[in-house]
Amino acid sequence: MKQPRIRVALALAAATVLGIGAAPSAVRATDPDRPERVLIIVLDQARKDTIARYRMDNVRSLMTGGVSFPNAYLGHMAAETVISHNVITSGLLPKHMGWSNEVxxxxxxxxxxxxxxxxxxxxxCSQFDALIGAGGYLKLQDYLDAHFGDSSFASIAQKRTAACTGGHTAGPLDAGDFIFQIRGSGVSGSVTCDGITSTAWRRPEAVSRPAYIPDPNVCSRWWTRQSTTAEGLDYGTASQAPAWMYPLEGNRFMPGADPGHLGGDVWSADAAIEVIENDPEWRGMLVSLGAIDKMGHMWGPNDRADSDTHLPAIARLADEQVGRIVAALDAAGQLDETLIVITADHGAQTGRRFHGVNEAFRSDFNWYCGKDADETYLSPSPAIAAFRDALGGDCDPSTAGGGLDFTYQDAHIAAWLSDTSLASLQTAATAMLDLPDVVAAYYRDGDRYVRHGGLGKMTGGERRWFTLHAQELVDTMAAPFGPDVVGLLRDDTTYGVYGDHGGHQEQVQSIPIIFSWPGLAPSTPSTALRSVDILPTILDAMGIAYDPTSVDGRAFSLPFA
Structure with a gap:
């Protein structure tokens, strides 16, 4: 059950505790020397080198004209969409958020x-709402409301895991707040929308929908076609390795050919522009562009193929959407007021050493070995099956004394046990070390992980990064709800799909962090900024008071011109 606190109470508490000194309904006078709005654009799975590799010129323009951190890194595990969007908007590490992994x-x-x-x-969305509510912590929109008075916050994405985690707070959403994601419920049978009859129409999902967004149940621009099997909407990827493990599913990540119902990153950018053009009261917005991630999973993050369904084209398309959003801010007279943050929720690495099963539609069965109330994944890869068998379990939490309850594996391996005694943890960690390309195994001891056994083969570069960051990163997900045993993998190793993330590796942790506002002095600080530092840095730049002990991140004072 959600804790009995409401959004206004949170903001009032912030006003009192943080020394803001005004109720959230009392609008503060704006400071012309500070940004008055903040827009966070998340380029899902974009590494720092993605921007130059694929000539993302609009992003590069914001980078060179703003404050960019060349030594930035993600700074937490698991390095997943479902984790990072809440880290960005809460300033908390996963161990303090209420969930810390894909399981x-x-x-x-x-x-x-x-x-x-x-x-x-x-x-x-309601389940994420419940977990955030149970945590009772402040989010970005709470700070904005407490400082500026009641205002609007929008969280927009193709993925529910991005939109809902970025947009929900510990209390009910304010009337002006808005969560919008492309993948709502499908329609039954063949349905006609705007003169097009299709079995693949899918409605969007909206939480606290503003009046300028139509009812999701009524045909509108926001409907897209998102079926893998109907109408050839897999774009040929369901029969082509390695993409076939996680093929395209219509226009969730691809715009498609229907100009009235474009999907993918165009959909998310269009929704952001709707907010800019129709809601002058918006103060904060998170827009997550998810197509780079999809292509990176299918082909690997270094993909060079010249095709609309490959990374070069989709990265340029994402860059165009960044340009469109910035142009909309300019046209609305809001560009000089808006602190723009460009970042990613994780990087990725290519599975040159791949230990999943390379067959069509295998992604979820490679990623998971387990069973919950509505999903069953009990056909693991041979490597994970060997781990399961070594522990005498069956990946079914409902089996009494089953040993291994659940695993998740991508560029790291996480395991949950039915018996968490020290002996069982150490036995599982020993078995983890026997898996292909595992370089280190850990078991959880309270709010940290203990490394068990020796280190596997690593290159000099891998060992350097491991020494600097492995313990720090794995500890960020140490909580009772997190994995009991963790295996860290070599570079260029994946267990889920061809391009993957989740782990400690430098390529996975490599992300851009860019702040752009006309009042900032362009610079490239050497500080190794992390995702968890983004929220306090935003608050510091906007002149919003906060309690530094309430967040895990540390503010960087951006240089003003």
């Missing part, structure tokens, strides 16, 4: 029976 053990019974398991990438 969640609900030890507190917030979502249902205590100890039940959930695949977080399949959770609903």
């Amino acid at each position: 969640h053990r609900d030890v507190a019974g917030t979502l249902g029976s205590p100890g039940a398991y959930y695949v977080t990438s399949s959770m609903s």
